[in-house]
Amino acid sequence: MRYLLPVSATESIPPPTPGADPRPAPGRVPGQDPRVQWGLSLAVVVVGALTIRPMGLGGQGLAVAVLFVLNSAALLARGVPEHRVPPRVALAWLTSGIVAAAALLGASDSGTGYLFAYFVAGHIGYRLETGRALTLAVTCSLLCAGVLYFHLGPGDPELPWVLGLTTGVPVVVGILNRTQRQAVRSALSAAESAERAARAEARTAVLTERGRIARDVHDVLAHSLAGINMQLELADALLDTGDLEKVREATTKAQGLVKESLKQAQWTVHALREDALPLLESLTAMVESSGHRDALTVTGTVREVPAQVTQNLLRIAQEALTNAARHAPGGKAEVELTFTAASITLRIRNRPATRAVTPGAGSGMGLIGMRERVALLGGSVSAGPVTEGPDQGGWQVETVIPG
Template sequence: MRARGQTAVGTPERAAFPANVLERIDRLLHRIGVRLLSQSWIRALVWLSMIAVLIVNASTMPAMYGAVVAIAIVVAVLHAATLVWALGRPWFAVGAATVAVAATTLLTAMGHGDRPWPMPVITTVTCALMVFILAVREKWLLPVAGAVLPVVAATFAALPWHTGGWGRFATNVITAISVCALVVIFGILIGQWQQSRAELLKQQEIAATAQERRLLMEERNRIARELHDVVAHGLSVISIQASTLQYRIEDVPAEVVAELDDITDSARSALVEMRGLLAVLRQEDGENLLAPQPTMSFVPTLIESTRRGAESVRLHVEGELDDPRVSEATSLSVYRIVQEALSNALRHAPGSDIEVSIAITPEHVFVEVLNSAPTASVRATEGHGFGLRGMHERASFVRGSLTAEPTPEGGFVIHAVLPCWLAEEPIDRQSEPDDGAPAPPSEIES
């Protein structure tokens, strides 16, 4: 029983062993075939074949057929060169092969004896190699012409010199044309297989791209759903509660009502931007936006809406916030950096004084957000520090730089240098500005 059980278990393993070996051999042959049919390998094989047939042809014609050495070398070089010409100048290769074969027939006419003639063996092999290259790479007319014209030229060149029976002559011509015909058929089949494989690979690449695009859209839709269900809902609740508090509670002070109105406006503005973001996420491309993106010209409005959340928020501007020299991407990055810096200051330094400075020069936009030490207790918040990372990414996106560091007085400063326009070539700049980075103006006018 035990031996029988071992046999029953071991039989599938022994049966699977040859299948695995055959599968590995098939993969190896497939890889070798793909490499041999690649452009670099084909050129290497063609050059090696050219050298081989040149050596054999230049040595056999004088040794076996009594041809003149110098002329034999010239003809051999011409015939061997047709293999390389077949890669780039196919019709020229066919013409050169026709001339070379006719010259070979004439050179070997006097001393062929009982040897193959008018198409010596090496001549037939060289023609077959050229025809194979043409059949793989070109349409059917070129390989057919490359197979027929050299044989016809050899036949007509040999007729005035032929004195014996026609049996060997006809056999040699028929053999040469048959070999070339078989090579033409085989080469065309290889060429069709290459074309089919290329189309298959193209279709697979298109399918993979479509799959990647579908997965990307699914992920973007999932993020959009999460933002809609969690963030947008939370903002809506904040807006509703802030706007109805004065009606639900009696004797609410006027300053509290004003504060609640600001909270309501901020929540509604955030909801509008959230809806635009959700629309972009649900599009297949983010080129078409449903609402205009904020720019530097919106910074004063942003400052005004922030003033009630801090002791003091001041804005200093040098230049025009709607300067046409500043690209839309840079203008949007300035707004988002200021927005995030203000949010961080209100969150982590309550009661602090905040100064926002923006200077526009012909080449750069300098942004600085400085807050003093907090005067109220800092409430612990949950987060992962994505605000500073987002500002760095905003600056890097337009090939600018951004630094964020505490001040000796206990405050915090964020300084960004952004180019007005994206340069043609990437700017070699890290997240921290180097010593050669341009410096902002020393005084910024109010």
């Protein structure tokens, strides 16, 4: 009896191609190239067909031929995608495979029939969970060793029965490959989860930015257009009285509001482009353009602050000054900017109106916008009437930003 010993009988996993997409194609197991697996299986079948003897149409040759076909089918079934084979079917198929491999060893007189046992044992470790895989591998070793022992005898010089015990060893390689496959799948799953989280974060950032743009548009359009509209309505009402001086005064104020609106539009463009604006200089220009000279008081050591803090503080000041002009016309306004080691405080206080207040409906978004801006910076804002002191009857807005 003559047998050919194997050079390799383990599952092969090729290294990844540099630059290739790490995600597996549909039906493909991560970390395993099916072409290599099919190639190895076909090679074992071809070598077996050329070496296993006897093989014919009658007697022992027919039995060997039938067992060879069964072993070839069990081996080639390794190429079927895992998701298409239920666990119970896989267990039955691999159990039948090791029985057929042991039977082929007993029926044949020579050849490489034991290669079927090696490759099936390796795939057992790859396809089944560890407990069942080890049980089947031990069964494969005992069956093959027993067949060789009783068929050849303990002293056969060409193929010792001890070799049969090694047929279950490739199960270890299969288990290692399965572990690698699971690690690859876990990595892919984690990458997909991270990608979904990144998309959700990007969407949140987009929605936040839309809210910021909406607040800026409100600050520019709602306030400035409301003021311009009030002056034009006043001018239209004064036309009936024939008081051209007052009409001219109203139109002049409307023109001033238009110029102010252009400045505010520039501030908005800076904010949307995230250009860095100097806080103190910008706040000074804003207070003076609102008609309040020398109304800004600065306390503490002036320092540079992040662009986002500057933009939001300027918008809050703009909101408060516009509301003061609308609801307390003629009333003096004071702006205080205080720097401490732990925070920046902006306080805008206006005195009661000295002129008649023109009724008008606001958008209702002013205080909401302030709170949203301050919340983004982790600060606090308070707004309410002044109940004591020389400014009693006026209104105050105070914002505290940490940092």
